[in-house]
Amino acid sequence: MSLGTPNPGEPREDEGAAEVPPEPAADRRRARLSALLLAGFGGAVAWAASRYPIGTLRQMGPGFFPVALGLLLVLLGGLVLLEPAARESEETVEPFDGRAFACVVGAVAAFLLLGRTVGLLPAAFALVLLGALADRRNRPRTALALAAAASAFAVLLFAVLLGLPFPLLEPAF
Numbered sequence: 001m002s003l004g005t006p007n008p009g010e011p012r013e014d015e016g017a018a019e020v021p022p023e024p025a026a027d028r029r030r031a032r033l034s035a036l037l038l039a040g041f042g043g044a045v046a047w048a049a050s051r052y053p054i055g056t057l058r059q060m061g062p063g064f065f066p067v068a069l070g071l072l073l074v075l076l077g078g079l080v081l082l083e084p085a086a087r088e089s090e091e092t093v094e095p096f097d098g099r100a101f102a103c104v105v106g107a108v109a110a111f112l113l114l115g116r117t118v119g120l121l122p123a124a125f126a127l128v129l130l131g132a133l134a135d136r137r138n139r140p141r142t143a144l145a146l147a148a149a150a151s152a153f154a155v156l157l158f159a160v161l162l163g164l165p166f167p168l169l170e171p172a173f
Helices: 024-049 064-082 098-117 120-133 139-162
Strands: none
Touching: 024 064, 098 120, 120 139
């Protein structure tokens, strides 16, 4: 029994068996494993997509974007591996937020469903609105304004500037 404050990582007497933060070595192992998985997944994507014509920057083929993303994932995985191992972080890992997870998954699902049935404009609006609501700090009015601005930008970029043949607004029935 000590009269002072316990050392960091040691449970206080009134807390019972408190959770002890993971060892730095365990954190480094997790970071290395994550980096290898990221780089491995990126390499697999780039390899699988390399079977499609890549094209040029001016006339991109169907394999250009997946290969570029795969190589970007490999690069990011390499950067995580090269991060200094001695770097100590005071950041804490937040617990799993079911609302955020549901909003992000729902946003992607809404985009896929609405994009095929009612068009780009409502699909982009729903995607951004649900994605913004994943963060509890966002107010509904802010999320609505962000969704409206991002939808307008999506229409401007894809339909007007790039001239892609996306239906903007389709009747639902």
